[in-house]
Amino acid sequence: MDTSVEAPIRLTERARQRLSFILSQPELAAKFVRIAIQGGGCSGFSYDFSLDDALDGQEDVVISQRTDGTGAGLVIDSMSMIYVAGSEIDWVESPGGAMFNIENPNATASCGCGTSFAID
Numbered sequence: 001m002d003t004s005v006e007a008p009i010r011l012t013e014r015a016r017q018r019l020s021f022i023l024s025q026p027e028l029a030a031k032f033v034r035i036a037i038q039g040g041g042c043s044g045f046s047y048d049f050s051l052d053d054a055l056d057g058q059e060d061v062v063i064s065q066r067t068d069g070t071g072a073g074l075v076i077d078s079m080s081m082i083y084v085a086g087s088e089i090d091w092v093e094s095p096g097g098a099m100f101n102i103e104n105p106n107a108t109a110s111c112g113c114g115t116s117f118a119i120d
Contacts, residue, residue, distance in 0.1 A: 018091040037080040041116025
């Protein structure tokens with residue numbers, strides 16, 4: 001089953017490069033990055049990034065493939081996709097740290113640190 005979709009979430013070039021760097025580590029050869037939306041955070045929902053190695057063909061949506069062509073690179077479950085469809089993910093570095101940042105057009109509010117959001 002092909003679970004790839006046409007750009008429900010866009011990645012900037014910086015995000016693609018960072019994702020590629022993370023997944024190029026030898027100990028992560030069979031892993032991918034998973035995005036999930038969880039209840040909580042100061043605005044109601046929070047973004048969760050984790051490493052995973054098991055795809056659910058019925059529930060998971062592959063956002064991008066690994067650059068080496070060996071499988072999924074970035075994945076989100078279909079329930080979480082409802083909250084972030086149309087978003088753009090960037091990799092940002094600042095004196096305060098570095099992280100994936102999600103610009104979510106569905107969010108009606110977000111916290112100052114950018115890790116949680118609200119939807120009306």
